[in-house]
Amino acid sequence: MSRMVEHISHGPADTARIAADLAAHLGPGDVVALIGELGAGKTTFARALCRALGVTDPVASPGFTLVHEYRGLVPVVHADLYRLRSDPLDAASLGLDEMPSNAIRIIEWADRVPHLCPGDAIRIEIRCGPEPTLRHIRVEYPS
Ligand SMILES: Nc1ncnc2c1ncn2[C@@H]1O[C@H](COP(=O)(O)OP(=O)(O)OP(=O)(O)O)[C@@H](O)[C@H]1O
Ligand SMILES: [Mg+2]
Incomplete structure (x- = not known):
């Protein structure tokens, strides 16, 4: 059985606190899979997580560079698989498998390319609404 925690966020600052x-x-070595529609708050969550993991450099939106690596308490890798939808890139070309073994990997749109995301990832699902700044954030730890 996996363990699940549900949070309600009333704004970006709440989401950052939860992260x-x-x-x-x-x-070290953990993978955080972020799932949620466009604008759900995945990057907001990822940024706050990077900060809390000791990353002091600015955390970019992955955009065309799909993977960024930062120096924190351990190496922190932030990836965004959104653009992989129409792109034949695979795990090898992304380099997600070649990261230092102690790196913490944070993967936005992890559900787009399930084979790039290990089964024992911590799953964060962000759902919007009904109010514009309301988010339901479900954190699921693997068993
Ligand atoms: N409770 C909330 N938590 C997080 N973001 C919120 C919340 N309420 C409103 N927002 C707004 O929603 C937007 C979230 O943007 P963000 O880039 O984090 O989303 P995303 O899921 O990464 O989107 P994309 O799929 O385009 O990468 C921001 O503009 C933020 O201010
Ligand atoms: Mg994003």
Whole structure:
């Protein structure tokens, strides 16, 4: 059985706090899979998580560069698979498999390319609404 925690976020600052809290539960090599529609708050979550993991450099939106690597308490990798939809890139060309083994990987749109996301990832699902700034954030830890 996996363990699940549900949060309600009333704004970006709430989402950032929830992400920062998660950082305390992460260890070297963990993968965080972020799932949610456009504008759900995946990058907001990822940024706050990077900060809480000790990343001091600005955290970019992955955009055309699909993967960014930062120096934090451990290496922190931030990837966005959105553009892979119409792109034949695979895990090898993204280099997601070649990261240092202690790196914490944060993957936006992890559901787009399921084979790039390990089965034991911590799944974060962000659902919007009904109010414009309301988000339901479900954190699912693997068993
Ligand atoms: N409770 C909330 N949590 C997070 N973001 C919120 C919240 N309420 C409103 N927002 C707004 O929603 C937007 C979230 O943008 P963000 O880039 O984090 O989403 P995303 O899921 O990464 O989108 P994309 O799929 O385009 O990468 C921001 O403009 C933010 O201000
Ligand atoms: Mg994003």
